[in-house]
Amino acid sequence: MPPSERKKPAAENDAAVPKAVVNRLSLYLRELQHLVAAGSATTSSGQLGQKLGFTDAQVRKDLAYFGQFGYPGVGYRCDELIEAIRGILGTNRHWPMAIVGIGNLGRALLGYKGFSHQGFRIVAGFDADASKIGKSIEGVEIFDIAELTNVVQQRQIKLGVIAVPAAAAQQVADQLVAAKVLGIVNFAPVTITLPEHVSHVGVDLAIEMEQIAFAVVNRLSGG
Amino acid sequence: MPPSERKKPAAENDAAVPKAVVNRLSLYLRELQHLVAAGSATTSSGQLGQKLGFTDAQVRKDLAYFGQFGYPGVGYRCDELIEAIRGILGTNRHWPMAIVGIGNLGRALLGYKGFSHQGFRIVAGFDADASKIGKSIEGVEIFDIAELTNVVQQRQIKLGVIAVPAAAAQQVADQLVAAKVLGIVNFAPVTITLPEHVSHVGVDLAIEMEQIAFAVVNRLSGG
DNA sequence: ACATGTGAAAAAATTCACAGCA
DNA sequence: TGCTGTGAATTTTTTCACATGT
Incomplete structure (x- = not known):
C-alpha cells in the first residue's frame, strides 16, 4: 500500500509552491527514471540529492509540499515516487x-x-x-x-x-x-x-x- | 560622463551574486535592446520592471550588485546600461x-x-x-x-x-x-x-x- | 518634482536537528 | 540502525521607505 497521501491531498491550496520547487521536482522525476532504468527499486533523499547537487533536507522539504511519499528507515520506492510526481506535475495526463x-x-x-x-x-x-x-x-x-x-x-x-x-x-x-x-x-x-x-x-x-x-x-x- | 562605477569595481568579491539576479540581468538587457530598437534613449526601473513583471525596487537592487548606473531624477540611459550589462555578463567579449x-x-x-x-x-x-x-x-x-x-x-x-x-x-x-x-x-x-x-x-x-x-x-x- | 541607491524590515527559502517509525 | 517528516533556526531574497542627487 503506497503512502501516497498520508496527510495532504496532494497540491492543496496550502501555500503557493515556489517555482524553484516545481523545477526541482522535474529533476527528481528525471533522476528517478534513470535510476529505474539502471535497475534500482528504491532510493533516498540523500542519494537523490547527491546526484543533483542538493541537500537531503531540500529533497524532503520539496516533497513535503505535496504529501508523504517515503518510508522512514527505508527511503522511497522509485516507481511510487515517479507516479506521485507525475501526478503532481500533471504529466500522467494527455x-x-x-x-x-x-x-x-x-x-x-x-x-x-x-x-x-x-x-x-x-x-x-x-x-x-x-x-x-x-x-x-x-x-x-x-x-x-x-x-x-x-x-x-x-x-x-x-x-x-x-x-x-x-x-x-x-x-x-x-x-x-x-x-x-x-x-x-x-x-x-x-x-x-x-x-x-x-x-x-x-x-x-x-x-x-x-x-x-x-x-x-x-x-x-x-x- | 557615464557613472559606470561611481563606487563598486563591477563584480567585486563583495558577495556571491544569486543566479536569479544574473538571469534577470539578461532579461533587462533584452528589454533594453528592444527599447533602443523602438527609439527610446532612456528608461527607468519602473518601466523596465513593468515590462518584465518585476517591481522597480527589484530592478534597482539587482543592478546595485554591480555598481551605480542611473541618474537620480532621470532614470537610465539605455545605451549606457546596455554596455554596462554586457560588460557584467561578459557578452561584450568574443x-x-x-x-x-x-x-x-x-x-x-x-x-x-x-x-x-x-x-x-x-x-x-x-x-x-x-x-x-x-x-x-x-x-x-x-x-x-x-x-x-x-x-x-x-x-x-x-x-x-x-x-x-x-x-x-x-x-x-x-x-x-x-x-x-x-x-x-x-x-x-x-x-x-x-x-x-x-x-x-x-x-x-x-x-x-x-x-x-x-x-x-x-x-x-x-x- | 522625480527617480535613484540603499539601509532596514519583511518575507521566503534553505538548512539544521531531532522525534518517530521501520 | 537508517531514513523520513517537520518544527525551529538560519540564511537569502524581496520589498519598503526615504535620504540624496538632478
Missing part, C-alpha cells in the same frame, strides 16, 4: 500540443523524442509559409497559421509552443489565447503579455548562453 | 563555441540567429556520424568527434554545447573538459558531472513543458 513556427527550431521540436514520455503529444504544426503548409514533418501535419483557431479546437490542443521570430511572437500568442489554449511555452526572444488565466514559460536560448558567459567570467561552477 | 551532436536540435542551434548579437560565434560542429563529417551546415564545418580536442584547441573554443542523446552526454562532457573548454551548456536530458572549475547550465526541453503542465493543472500564470 497534453495535445501545437508548434507554431516551423523554422529550424520548430522542426527540431517536432522531432524531439523526449516529449512523449511525459504525456506531451504534438498534434499540429503551424506556419505562414505556403511551401510548408500541407506537408507532414516528423509525422506531424503542418497547417496554415490562419487555421490555428479551427485546428486547436478540433484537435483539443491544450498547449502552444511559440517558435516564430520575436517580431511575430506577441501576435501568435494572442491567436493561441483566442483559440483557448491553457498554456504557452515561448521560445521567441521577447517578453509576451498574456491574460492572467493563461500560464506561460519563456525559454531564450541566447539567455542560457549569457548565463554560462557570466559564470565563466566570474569563475563560478553553478548550473 | 565567445568561440562548438555544438556537439548535429541532430535536429544541433542543426537548429547551428542556424540560430540570436547568438551572434551577444558575442557567441559557432566555429565548429561535431558528430560521430560519418555522413555528416566534412560537410558544412549553416556555414559551420562539421568534424569527427574524435577530432574534438584538436579542433577546440586550434580554434580556441571556449564554450561547448551538448546536443547528443542522454546516453552519450557524460562522455561528451568529459571530452569537452579534457579539451579545456571553460563552460558547457547541456541540452541532453540527464545530469552531467563536471569538475568544479568548469561552469555549466542545463536546459531540458521536456522539463520546460513539465513546468507549463504543472502551472496549468494548478491554474497558475507564472512564467
Whole structure:
C-alpha cells in the first residue's frame, strides 16, 4: 500500500509552491527514471540529492509540499515516487500540443523524442509559409497559421509552443489565447503579455548562453 | 560622463551574486535592446520592471550588485546600461563555441540567429556520424568527434554545447573538459558531472513543458 | 518634482536537528 | 540502525521607505 497521501491531498491550496520547487521536482522525476532504468527499486533523499547537487533536507522539504511519499528507515520506492510526481506535475495526463513556427527550431521540436514520455503529444504544426503548409514533418501535419483557431479546437490542443521570430511572437500568442489554449511555452526572444488565466514559460536560448558567459567570467561552477 | 562605477569595481568579491539576479540581468538587457530598437534613449526601473513583471525596487537592487548606473531624477540611459550589462555578463567579449551532436536540435542551434548579437560565434560542429563529417551546415564545418580536442584547441573554443542523446552526454562532457573548454551548456536530458572549475547550465526541453503542465493543472500564470 | 541607491524590515527559502517509525 | 517528516533556526531574497542627487 503506497503512502501516497498520508496527510495532504496532494497540491492543496496550502501555500503557493515556489517555482524553484516545481523545477526541482522535474529533476527528481528525471533522476528517478534513470535510476529505474539502471535497475534500482528504491532510493533516498540523500542519494537523490547527491546526484543533483542538493541537500537531503531540500529533497524532503520539496516533497513535503505535496504529501508523504517515503518510508522512514527505508527511503522511497522509485516507481511510487515517479507516479506521485507525475501526478503532481500533471504529466500522467494527455497534453495535445501545437508548434507554431516551423523554422529550424520548430522542426527540431517536432522531432524531439523526449516529449512523449511525459504525456506531451504534438498534434499540429503551424506556419505562414505556403511551401510548408500541407506537408507532414516528423509525422506531424503542418497547417496554415490562419487555421490555428479551427485546428486547436478540433484537435483539443491544450498547449502552444511559440517558435516564430520575436517580431511575430506577441501576435501568435494572442491567436493561441483566442483559440483557448491553457498554456504557452515561448521560445521567441521577447517578453509576451498574456491574460492572467493563461500560464506561460519563456525559454531564450541566447539567455542560457549569457548565463554560462557570466559564470565563466566570474569563475563560478553553478548550473 | 557615464557613472559606470561611481563606487563598486563591477563584480567585486563583495558577495556571491544569486543566479536569479544574473538571469534577470539578461532579461533587462533584452528589454533594453528592444527599447533602443523602438527609439527610446532612456528608461527607468519602473518601466523596465513593468515590462518584465518585476517591481522597480527589484530592478534597482539587482543592478546595485554591480555598481551605480542611473541618474537620480532621470532614470537610465539605455545605451549606457546596455554596455554596462554586457560588460557584467561578459557578452561584450568574443565567445568561440562548438555544438556537439548535429541532430535536429544541433542543426537548429547551428542556424540560430540570436547568438551572434551577444558575442557567441559557432566555429565548429561535431558528430560521430560519418555522413555528416566534412560537410558544412549553416556555414559551420562539421568534424569527427574524435577530432574534438584538436579542433577546440586550434580554434580556441571556449564554450561547448551538448546536443547528443542522454546516453552519450557524460562522455561528451568529459571530452569537452579534457579539451579545456571553460563552460558547457547541456541540452541532453540527464545530469552531467563536471569538475568544479568548469561552469555549466542545463536546459531540458521536456522539463520546460513539465513546468507549463504543472502551472496549468494548478491554474497558475507564472512564467 | 522625480527617480535613484540603499539601509532596514519583511518575507521566503534553505538548512539544521531531532522525534518517530521501520 | 537508517531514513523520513517537520518544527525551529538560519540564511537569502524581496520589498519598503526615504535620504540624496538632478
